[in-house]
Amino acid sequence: MGTATGIIRALNSGIKHLAIKRFTLRYPEEKLKFVGDGYQYDPSTGVGIAGLKGRHMLFHDKCTGCQLCAIACEGVAEAIAMVKVPEEHKHNKKAIMPQIDYGKCVFCGLCVDACPFYALYMTNDYELCSFSKEGLIYTPAQLQVKPYVAQDVDIIITDRGASHG
Amino acid sequence: MTTELPRDIKLASSEKQIDQSSSNWLPPGLALQKVDEKIMTLNVGPQHPGSGHMRLIIQIDGDYIVACDPDPGYVHRGEEKMAEYRNYITNIPHLERPVIHDSCNILYPYVLGVEELLGIEVPERAKYLRVIGAEINRCIYIMYWLAIYGIFLGHSTMFMWPTGDRELLIDLMEKMTGARVTHSHFVPGGVRNDLPANFEDVCLRQVNYFEKRIKEYAAVFYDNPILISRTKDTGVLSRQDAIRLGTTGSVLRASGVDFDVRKKEPYDVYDEFDFESIVMKEGDSYARSKVPWLDMMESCRIIKQALEKIPKSGSVRVKLKPNPKGKGFDTVYKRVESGRGSLGCYIVSDAKPEPYRLKLSVPSFRNLIALPYLLKGEKLGNMPAVYWSLNYWPVEADR
Numbered sequence: 001m002g003t004a005t006g007i008i009r010a011l012n013s014g015i016k017h018l019a020i021k022r023f024t025l026r027y028p029e030e031k032l033k034f035v036g037d038g039y040q041y042d043p044s045t046g047v048g049i050a051g052l053k054g055r056h057m058l059f060h061d062k063c064t065g066c067q068l069c070a071i072a073c074e075g076v077a078e079a080i081a082m083v084k085v086p087e088e089h090k091h092n093k094k095a096i097m098p099q100i101d102y103g104k105c106v107f108c109g110l111c112v113d114a115c116p117f118y119a120l121y122m123t124n125d126y127e128l129c130s131f132s133k134e135g136l137i138y139t140p141a142q143l144q145v146k147p148y149v150a151q152d153v154d155i156i157i158t159d160r161g162a163s164h165g
Numbered sequence: 166m167t168t169e170l171p172r173d174i175k176l177a178s179s180e181k182q183i184d185q186s187s188s189n190w191l192p193p194g195l196a197l198q199k200v201d202e203k204i205m206t207l208n209v210g211p212q213h214p215g216s217g218h219m220r221l222i223i224q225i226d227g228d229y230i231v232a233c234d235p236d237p238g239y240v241h242r243g244e245e246k247m248a249e250y251r252n253y254i255t256n257i258p259h260l261e262r263p264v265i266h267d268s269c270n271i272l273y274p275y276v277l278g279v280e281e282l283l284g285i286e287v288p289e290r291a292k293y294l295r296v297i298g299a300e301i302n303r304c305i306y307i308m309y310w311l312a313i314y315g316i317f318l319g320h321s322t323m324f325m326w327p328t329g330d331r332e333l334l335i336d337l338m339e340k341m342t343g344a345r346v347t348h349s350h351f352v353p354g355g356v357r358n359d360l361p362a363n364f365e366d367v368c369l370r371q372v373n374y375f376e377k378r379i380k381e382y383a384a385v386f387y388d389n390p391i392l393i394s395r396t397k398d399t400g401v402l403s404r405q406d407a408i409r410l411g412t413t414g415s416v417l418r419a420s421g422v423d424f425d426v427r428k429k430e431p432y433d434v435y436d437e438f439d440f441e442s443i444v445m446k447e448g449d450s451y452a453r454s455k456v457p458w459l460d461m462m463e464s465c466r467i468i469k470q471a472l473e474k475i476p477k478s479g480s481v482r483v484k485l486k487p488n489p490k491g492k493g494f495d496t497v498y499k500r501v502e503s504g505r506g507s508l509g510c511y512i513v514s515d516a517k518p519e520p521y522r523l524k525l526s527v528p529s530f531r532n533l534i535a536l537p538y539l540l541k542g543e544k545l546g547n548m549p550a551v552y553w554s555l556n557y558w559p560v561e562a563d564r
Binding site: 003004007009010012013014023024032034036038039045046047049050051052053072074075076077106107108109110113122134155157162 | 236250252254255256257259260322329332333339340341342343344347349357358360361362364370371374378384385388389390391393404465481482483484485514544552
């Protein structure tokens with residue numbers, strides 16, 4: 001193949017893409033769709049359930065304050081600290097629950113794997129930015145709230161290429 | 166076969182014994198060398214966006230490179246030492262940090278080794294899931310590498326296209342593992358979670374499209390006369406030199422040596438798939454840049470076969486005790502084919518929850534050794550084309 005034909009072919013394959021729909025995502029307005037909920041773990045079978053590893057969710061009625069999540073995080077990021085909570089539960093005599101510092105968390109999900117009481121899950125909330133370091137620390141009360149995440153955009157693959165829409 | 170090195174070059178820093186205690190001492194490269202006045206020393210990096218986090222001390226005579234002294238180590242993180250203070254499970258998130266784009270493949274040898282130490286038998290379905298994860302990750306890594314190779318050569322379309330198409334595979338991994346880049350998906354005993362519902366259809370559709378898409382790169386990049394003129398016959402590594410310098414992966418296969426760990430020492434279920442290891446004879450930068458691209462097509466074939474052959478149900482993870490321990494003093498070495506070449510992990514256990522010693526044998530460092538020999542006599546403008554074709558990842562080399 002000659003040099004001229006090669007360059008024309010290369011330009012041609014680029015020009016073809018002018019007619020193809022945009023592949024990129026308009027992020028704050030459009031958000032990508034995920035499968036199901038966040039990452040969860042079933043301690044009875046020892047296998048996780050697929051989902052996005054986003055911000056955690058803590059079930060206060062199940063947490064016993066056993067600190068296994070904090071111990072699991074010790075070797076990874078040291079993001080989990082056990083703090084006192086005002087409420088009293090029969091199964092949580094010490095009244096301590098995990099508080100997660102998202103400035104340190106690496107979202108590996110090993111704390112979820114460590115919880116034997118179905119108390120700690122992950123959700124599909126990934127927008128956690130804050131203007132201060134303190135804003136990244138989520139107290140047990142904040143972790144109790146289930147986030148609402150808008151998910152509307154899916155990848156569409158057609159004969160003319162892939163697009164988000 | 167002679168025993169001496171392929172090209173007899175003397176590196177500037179090794180010529181002179183430098184006394185570091187004297188007050189006049191300067192780091193190598195900055196120190197004034199007693200060399201010919203025609204020779205100029207040029208530091209590429211460590212802040213240079215092209216070199217990655219490493220420095221190349223290049224001596225040039227006019228436009229021609231006389232000697233090159235790679236200076237890695239700027240992103241040394243002590244991964245191996247860190248591993249001695251963490252148990253076998255908490256080692257997983259930090260061990261994948263050296264190559265976050267290839268995080269499944271860097272965990273693979275570690276996980277295989279720990280399984281042998283603990284004597285775990287992995288469920289069949291988990292082995293297939295690992296192969297799917299590892300092959301998708303290989304494509305993700307190669308696409309990223311290809312994007313950088315494009316921008317190294319001033320081809321900005323080749324930067325945009327792989328970066329965009331890579332998103333398809335990252336979305337697949339996100340559905341499968343829950344994380345876009347650092348998945349922490351492989352664990353001793355299988356994988357963390359089963360596939361989500363409807364994953365097979367989505368994966369097949371996206372991999373089919375991806376395969377069609379990467380074929381389009383031929384016209385814009387690989388058959389492009391401008392690329393060919395820049396990379397053909399630059400940095401030629403002969404077959405014998407490639408073996409003698411200990412290179413691996415795409416660099417070795419581009420020089421005509423058929424060595425692919427997936428073929429030669431099949432791990433998990435790689436012996437059940439029909440794929441070829443890509444070999445090219447030229448050994449120049451063009452061949453080294455083309456082998457990973459052809460590798461991706463083989464990866465797509467493996468993913469499709471794995472989706473067909475995977476057992477439809479079954480466990481994916483063996484339940485381990487909370488703090489798994491080795492059985493006694495034991496050593497194990499496992500290696501896999503990563504996106505860059507054979508990646509080995511050597512673990513010494515002494516019946517404690519933590520490994521006594523963990524050593525990563527990384528392909529990036531092994532390929533870097535070839536750089537001084539390839540660059541000698543090249544033009545300075547060809548340096549990026551040769552350097553990045555070695556499939557080098559600075560963070561992995563420093564560990």
